[in-house]
Amino acid sequence: GAGVSQSPRYKVAKRGQDVALRCDPISGHVSLFWYQQALGQGPEFLTYFQNEAQLDKSGLPSDRFFAERPEGSVSTLKIQRTQQEDSAVYLCASSLVGLGSNSPLHFGNGTRLTVT
Amino acid sequence: DQQVKQNSPSLSVQEGRISILNCDYTNSMFDYFLWYKKYPAEGPTFLISISSIKDKNEDGRFTVFLNKSAKHLSLHIVPSQPGDSAVYFCAARFAGGTSYGKLTFGQGTILTVHP
Numbered sequence: 001g002a003g004v005s006q007s008p009r010y011k012v013a014k015r016g017q018d019v020a021l022r023c024d025p026i027s028g029h030v031s032l033f034w035y036q037q038a039l040g041q042g043p044e045f046l047t048y049f050q051n052e053a054q055l056d057k058s059g060l061p062s063d064r065f066f067a068e069r070p071e072g073s074v075s076t077l078k079i080q081r082t083q084q085e086d087s088a089v090y091l092c093a094s095s096l097v098g099l100g101s102n103s104p105l106h107f108g109n110g111t112r113l114t115v116t
Numbered sequence: 117d118q119q120v121k122q123n124s125p126s127l128s129v130q131e132g133r134i135s136i137l138n139c140d141y142t143n144s145m146f147d148y149f150l151w152y153k154k155y156p157a158e159g160p161t162f163l164i165s166i167s168s169i170k171d172k173n174e175d176g177r178f179t180v181f182l183n184k185s186a187k188h189l190s191l192h193i194v195p196s197q198p199g200d201s202a203v204y205f206c207a208a209r210f211a212g213g214t215s216y217g218k219l220t221f222g223q224g225t226i227l228t229v230h231p
Contacts, residue, residue: 004159033218042120042205042221043160056218091159102148102167105219107159 004108021077025094035091122222135193139206147211154203196229
């Protein structure tokens with residue numbers, strides 16, 4: 001079946017613009033995660049949803065970052081008033097079941113955001 | 117504060133030989149460890165995992181070893197193949213809280229397997 005799909009693949013934004021990044025998880029996957037990967041680094045956790053509930057947003061770097069998953073499926077990561085330090089690859093991942101499981105995360109190919 | 121560290125940015129190995137990738141962690145609350153492989157312009161793909169109650173897990177050419185007392189794990193690939201050339205990330209899962217399942221990643225090691 002289809003994997004995790006992210007759009008757009010590439011996004012260039014001028015500093016101060018708002019952006020919205022979309023994630024379509026694998027159908028039926030309960031858990032959805034957003035990660036940020038800076039150049040030469042490993043992915044860093046941003047936020048976690050179980051179905052439509054955002055259970056952990058401790059990794060969001062500022063209040064300019066907002067994520068939602070209103071129907072427990074597609075998720076959107078929104079960044080307001082983008083800054084150059086927001087330039088990174090944003091990865092979405094989903095897993096089949098929720099808390100306490102060893103179900104591995106399935107990652108999308110990411111959205112590369114460049115803020116100029 | 118880097119809780120998961122991969123101290124070797126790169127590793128070069130001859131085809132057919134063993135590749136050993138290393139990872140150290142500091143947080144004793146991690147209960148599950150995973151290795152992910154990443155090709156350019158793609159997302160990480162799951163490779164192999166190990167629970168903190170075990171010290172070894174094997175899957176084909178891939179074996180992960182966990183030394184809890186040293187807070188160290190390693191991934192062995194035998195025999196290495198050119199198609200194994202990729203970035204390898206070590207990741208650890210933090211037990212408890214509301215994000216049981218969120219991962220902390222190392223910085224990655226670039227593995228190059230020469231024909």
